[in-house]
Amino acid sequence: MDLHFRMFSRQRVLQSGFCVSGQTIDDATIRIENMDPNQIILINIGSMDIVLGSELIEMIISMMRLLQTCKLNSITPILTTLAPLGNYRLGNRAAVTNGFNEFLMKNPFDAPVIHLHKAFFNSDGNMDPHCFQTSPRFASGIKKPLVYWNRLGRQRVLKTLKEELGSAMLKILLNRPV
Numbered sequence: 001m002d003l004h005f006r007m008f009s010r011q012r013v014l015q016s017g018f019c020v021s022g023q024t025i026d027d028a029t030i031r032i033e034n035m036d037p038n039q040i041i042l043i044n045i046g047s048m049d050i051v052l053g054s055e056l057i058e059m060i061i062s063m064m065r066l067l068q069t070c071k072l073n074s075i076t077p078i079l080t081t082l083a084p085l086g087n088y089r090l091g092n093r094a095a096v097t098n099g100f101n102e103f104l105m106k107n108p109f110d111a112p113v114i115h116l117h118k119a120f121f122n123s124d125g126n127m128d129p130h131c132f133q134t135s136p137r138f139a140s141g142i143k144k145p146l147v148y149w150n151r152l153g154r155q156r157v158l159k160t161l162k163e164e165l166g167s168a169m170l171k172i173l174l175n176r177p178v
Helices: 025-033 047-051 056-072 091-106 151-175
Strands: 039-043 075-080
Touching: 025 056, 039 151, 047 056, 047 091, 056 075, 056 091, 075 151
Parallel strands: 039 075
Antiparallel strands: none
């Protein structure tokens, strides 16, 4: 919807560009291996790994492999932190999400990082429940329903992307050899 693709009744959107419902970090790595070189891509990946129960160290290793694949294929990544998962806000899964976001923000690979996670929090530091749908829904590749972003959540993500994408692109252009 946000990309203005035409929808038909009873049709599910499973892919938008390389955005694939139910994709894991390892799945994205395989897709990147088959991309044409010399592209700049926005990478927002890892939520499915969290839902499927991956441990933080597994996710970090997979992300390092994905970034190495980008480098080998002359793909320039712009990373995003993961938004909180509506029905995984507490316990181990929230800790994995936070740990993965901390890893991304430390940026050991010198790729620009857009901090999407912050878009879901109020100025008092609490997650805004108004950014999520009121009931969970199923998605492809999972056995448990998820609580998705609602219109407000998507608007906040788009606003953050618009605010930070320019500086991310500038960082890339300034670091490229002439």
